[in-house]
Amino acid sequence: MKLKIAVLAGDGIGPEITQQSIKVLKAIADRFDHEFEFEDAIVGAAAIDLLDNPLPEATLDLCKKSDAVLFGAIGHPKYDNNPDAKVRPEQGLLKLRKELGLFANIRPVTTYAKLIDQSPLRPERIQGADLTIFRELTGGIYFGEKSTSEDGQSATDICTYSVEEIERMAHLAFKAAQQRRKKLTLVDKANVLETSRLWRKTVKKIAEDYQDVALDFLFVDNAAMQMILNPKQFDVILTENMFGDIISDEASVIGGSIGLLASASVGGDNAMFEPIHGSYPQATGKGIANPVASILSAAMLLDHFGLVEEGDVIRKAVATSIKLNVCTEDINKDNPYSTEKVGDFLEGLI
Amino acid sequence: MKLKIAVLAGDGIGPEITQQSIKVLKAIADRFDHEFEFEDAIVGAAAIDLLDNPLPEATLDLCKKSDAVLFGAIGHPKYDNNPDAKVRPEQGLLKLRKELGLFANIRPVTTYAKLIDQSPLRPERIQGADLTIFRELTGGIYFGEKSTSEDGQSATDICTYSVEEIERMAHLAFKAAQQRRKKLTLVDKANVLETSRLWRKTVKKIAEDYQDVALDFLFVDNAAMQMILNPKQFDVILTENMFGDIISDEASVIGGSIGLLASASVGGDNAMFEPIHGSYPQATGKGIANPVASILSAAMLLDHFGLVEEGDVIRKAVATSIKLNVCTEDINKDNPYSTEKVGDFLEGLI
Ligand SMILES: CC(C)[C@H](C(=O)O)[C@@H](O)C(=O)O
Ligand SMILES: CC(C)[C@H](C(=O)O)[C@@H](O)C(=O)O
Numbered sequence: 291m292k293l294k295i296a297v298l299a300g301d302g303i304g305p306e307i308t309q310q311s312i313k314v315l316k317a318i319a320d321r322f323d324h325e326f327e328f329e330d331a332i333v334g335a336a337a338i339d340l341l342d343n344p345l346p347e348a349t350l351d352l353c354k355k356s357d358a359v360l361f362g363a364i365g366h367p368k369y370d371n372n373p374d375a376k377v378r379p380e381q382g383l384l385k386l387r388k389e390l391g392l393f394a395n396i397r398p399v400t401t402y403a404k405l406i407d408q409s410p411l412r413p414e415r416i417q418g419a420d421l422t423i424f425r426e427l428t429g430g431i432y433f434g435e436k437s438t439s440e441d442g443q444s445a446t447d448i449c450t451y452s453v454e455e456i457e458r459m460a461h462l463a464f465k466a467a468q469q470r471r472k473k474l475t476l477v478d479k480a481n482v483l484e485t486s487r488l489w490r491k492t493v494k495k496i497a498e499d500y501q502d503v504a505l506d507f508l509f510v511d512n513a514a515m516q517m518i519l520n521p522k523q524f525d526v527i528l529t530e531n532m533f534g535d536i537i538s539d540e541a542s543v544i545g546g547s548i549g550l551l552a553s554a555s556v557g558g559d560n561a562m563f564e565p566i567h568g569s570y571p572q573a574t575g576k577g578i579a580n581p582v583a584s585i586l587s588a589a590m591l592l593d594h595f596g597l598v599e600e601g602d603v604i605r606k607a608v609a610t611s612i613k614l615n616v617c618t619e620d621i622n623k624d625n626p627y628s629t630e631k632v633g634d635f636l637e638g639l640i
Numbered sequence: 641m642k643l644k645i646a647v648l649a650g651d652g653i654g655p656e657i658t659q660q661s662i663k664v665l666k667a668i669a670d671r672f673d674h675e676f677e678f679e680d681a682i683v684g685a686a687a688i689d690l691l692d693n694p695l696p697e698a699t700l701d702l703c704k705k706s707d708a709v710l711f712g713a714i715g716h717p718k719y720d721n722n723p724d725a726k727v728r729p730e731q732g733l734l735k736l737r738k739e740l741g742l743f744a745n746i747r748p749v750t751t752y753a754k755l756i757d758q759s760p761l762r763p764e765r766i767q768g769a770d771l772t773i774f775r776e777l778t779g780g781i782y783f784g785e786k787s788t789s790e791d792g793q794s795a796t797d798i799c800t801y802s803v804e805e806i807e808r809m810a811h812l813a814f815k816a817a818q819q820r821r822k823k824l825t826l827v828d829k830a831n832v833l834e835t836s837r838l839w840r841k842t843v844k845k846i847a848e849d850y851q852d853v854a855l856d857f858l859f860v861d862n863a864a865m866q867m868i869l870n871p872k873q874f875d876v877i878l879t880e881n882m883f884g885d886i887i888s889d890e891a892s893v894i895g896g897s898i899g900l901l902a903s904a905s906v907g908g909d910n911a912m913f914e915p916i917h918g919s920y921p922q923a924t925g926k927g928i929a930n931p932v933a934s935i936l937s938a939a940m941l942l943d944h945f946g947l948v949e950e951g952d953v954i955r956k957a958v959a960t961s962i963k964l965n966v967c968t969e970d971i972n973k974d975n976p977y978s979t980e981k982v983g984d985f986l987e988g989l990i
Contacts, residue, residue: 365831370857373830373837373844380831410868415760431781431799436834444802445838449781452794479882480723481715481730484786487723488795494723507720511889512918518760518868518893532829536886539861543868568862 291595292325296356298349298386300334301379302569303579303629304362310581310633311360311588314607317640318592318600329356333386334364334379334569344382350389353560358591359390361564362584367571388428391558393455394462395427396590397538397566398552399521401545402612408546408621411518416544421524422470423541424463425534427555429455430485432531451485451530456492458557463528464500473504473525477513477533489530510537517541542566547620549580552587554594561594563587577628580618582608585636607639641945642675646706648699648736650684651729652919653929653979654712660931660983661710661938664957667990668942668950679706683736684714684729684919694732700739703910708941709740711914712934717921729919738778741908743805744812745777746940747888747916748902749871751895752962758896758971761868766894771874772820773891774813775884777905779805780835782881801835801880806842808907813878814850823854823875827863827883839880860887867891892916897970899930902937904944911944913937927978930968932958935986957989 297312299305312328319326331349338344344364353359364379386392400420406413434448467474476493478486490507497505508516510533516523517537521544529537542548548567555562565583573579589604611617616635619626627635647662649655662678669676681699688694694714703709714729736742750770756763784798817824826843828836840857847855858866860883866873867887871894879887892898898917905912915933923929939954961967966985969976977985 370831370859373841378831384832410762410765410870411760412762431797432832434796438834438838443804444800445834446784446798446800447781447833447835448796448798450794450796454793479885481720481728482734482782483797484788484795485797488788491723509720511885514864514886514890515893515898518890520760535829535861536864540864540868540890543865548865 291597292327293358293595294327294329294356295591296352296359297328297330298333298353298359299330299362300364300569301336301366302363302571302574304334304364304569306575306577306629307565307579307581307584308360308362310629310636311584313633313637314585314604314640315588317637318603321603321640322597322600324597333382335366335369337382338377338379342377344377344379345385350386353386353390356560358594359560359562360588360591361562363565363567363569365569365571384432386562387555388433390560390562391428392555392560392562393426393428393557394459394555395425395534396466396554396556397423397425397541399423399541399544402609404612405546405621410543415519416521419521419544421521421527421541422466423527423529423534423538424459424466425529425538426455426459426531430531449485451488453488453492456489457496460493460496460528463526464496464503467503467526468500471525472502475524475527476505476507477510477527477529477537478507479510480507481509485530493528513537514540538566547580548583549618549620550582550586552583552590554587554590556594561591563591577630578619578626579629580620581629581633585633603640604636607636610639611635641947642677643708643945644677644679644706645941646703646709647678647680648683648703648709649680649712650714650919651686651716652713652921652924654684654714654919656925656927656979657915657929657931657934658710658712660979660986661934663983663987664935664954664990665938667987668953671953671990672947672950674947683732685716685719687732688727688729692727694727694729695735700736703736703740706910708944709910709912710938710941711912713915713917713919715919715921734782736912737905738783740910740912741778742905742910742912743776743778743907744809744905745775745884746816746904746906747773747775747891749773749891749894752959754962755896755971760893765869766871769871769894771871771877771891772816773877773879773884773888774809774816775888776805776809776880780881799835801838803838803842806839807846810843810846810878813876814846814853817853817876818850821875822852825863825874825877826855826857827860827877827879827887828857829860830857831859835880843878863887864890888916897930898933899968899970900932900936902933902940904937904940906944911941913941927980928969928976929979930970931979931983935983953990954986957986960989961985
């Protein structure tokens with residue numbers, strides 16, 4: 291297969307981890323006789339520094355022309371701590387999601403037996419946990435109108451959802467549930483929010499088309515609790531943008547390291563694959579960042595194009611590296627491998 | 641001291657747990673020679689059933705005339721599962737908070753040595769955790785305009801915050817931090833939301849008046865992760881309404897039972913005290929609900945009126961009951977005491 295992949299490595303540890311994914315993808319291309327073409331473009335704080343624009347036209351064009359986007363991370367403390375900044379790295383990511391029509395963000399969470407003791411949760415609570423979060427990604431309060439009153443004395447964010455936005459998400463999530471353990475949990479705050487009630491109503495209706503899937507509902511506050519009390523109860527979680535952001539970062543603690551968690555953003559003609567962790571500025575350039583989340587995102591990229599065998603090869607390699615403790619310091623505290631060495635090792639296994 | 645306390649027991653397990661708190665407060669009044677006068681009023685689903693109004697005028701009047709409100713819980717599944725319901729129990733609670741001007745909800749989280757093994761988290765992560773969440777309670781998306789488009793195809797919730805709303809919360813939280821370990825963490829999503837940026841800006845300014853308090857910031861997604869990875873890093877958490885709802889329910893897992901967590905809502909001429917758990921419909925009338933969250937809320941009520949010694953007597957009694965395993969089935973699985981028996985035992989210790 292021929293694939294054109296746009297590489298948006300971004301800020302902080304983005305470039306060093308993405309480098310490892312490219313290595314691994316190249317090894318896959320060699321072994322399975324595919325043709326993957328990679329092209330770099332700038333995004334985030336790096337792009338603001340150069341062009342005062344977190345998503346330059348050329349970058350967006352490249353993404354649109356490509357089959358898929360491999361994304362690193364964005365964000366920089368100099369913007370986080372300046373509430374008056376007019377241009378922010380995050381705007382680049384949000385605009386990219388919107389422009390590419392990537393309305394669904396899929397975040398699988400599993401555990402590795404070898405890492406069970408890394409988790410802050412007790413082993414018996416997490417052993418066998420295996421869930422996937424379907425987070426709506428281009429609607430809700432992230433994309434609603436934002437404003438500050440003229441006198442600067444108040445600020446407003448608007449959260450809107452349409453039936454259409456909910457339906458297309460719900461179909462994806464129900465279909466995924468059919469391929470899994472046939473359980474779908476909608477997370478919302480329908481006892482307070484009008485948008486949540488629209489979610490509940492719409493999802494209930496769609497559920498009629500998926501009689502083999504058991505649907506239940508959780509208020510987001512309760513879900514935040516249940517995720518820790520008993521993560522094994524979940525199969526597919528469906529939720530809106532902001533709740534998905536919070537709940538999926540929370541769920542990342544289950545497996546023992548956020549450095550292992552991949553995501554796929556799909557929906558449009560294009561698709562984007564990125565680790566769920568951020569740009570981790572303190573680690574930049576130190577060779578300590580875990581490249582596995584990015585590498586597993588590359589595996590999701592392969593799955594997306596039907597190259598599931600190839601994706602499995604990567605996942606198996608990752609499982610082997612974890613079993614042998616060929617891991618960065620977030621996992622292997624005594625004798626850590628560098629970002630690059632982990633990448634080399636995984637490349638070697640392919 | 642003379643105190644007039646409105647008792648709004650509410651739905652589900654609300655009445656049975658509140659009954660125990662009243663018993664305990666009466667014992668305190670006896671021992672310390674106070675005069676506590678209790679008066680009941682209806683609220684929530686119970687009030688909808690009777691008067692089609694989750695917060696009848698008479699109930700609100702009683703609360704306004706009282707020094708404090710002891711609140712049980714509200715909520716009923718028949719409303720949760722009906723997105724079209726026009727009147728909901730939760731509206732009663734939200735209106736009550738607003739009408740009484742209770743803009744600050746304070747939720748302390750601690751651990752009990754005896755219960756450390758009940759927690760889903762590993763002991764070393766939680767031993768000694770001691771944090772308090774200051775949740776803004778009468779602003780933000782809970783109270784913004786809600787609407788559904790005429791064709792029913794879209795819904796909107798509006799989130800607004802004013803500098804004034806943020807300032808008064810921030811002062812309370814900074815003052816609390818000064819009395820504690822002098823650390824305050826603002827939880828927001830300032831990289832995306834305009835309201836969050838107003839929070840960050842305003843809180844930074846107020847921090848200048850509290851030079852002895854160390855201020856830091858966490859995005860809410862990261863906070864949801866940190867709460868589990870390392871809850872001991874937190875002292876006072878300050879946050880807006882919805883984030884506070886989610887984060888505090890999540891934090892409730894730390895101590896091993898949500899049935900232990902109390903809250904105080906303050907700000908106006910009045911104050912309200914309620915467990916953070918909900919109405920737990922499945923347990924209603926079975927005598928299995930843990931009354932301790934409500935009883936510790938009663939202790940916060942006493943503190944609020946400067947009766948700290950009295951509050952401590954209750955807290956000590958609770959600690960004793962936990963040490964002796966005189967606990968309901970959420971904690972004592974082998975030989976559980978009933979809701980009433982736990983109340984009796986605590987009453988006897990006073
Ligand atoms: C960087 C930020 C805008 C982003 C989000 O909240 O969507 C990130 O936290 C994520 O979850 O992908
Ligand atoms: C019942 C509901 C409206 C309420 C809230 O979200 O404020 C509850 O969850 C709470 O946290 O007190």
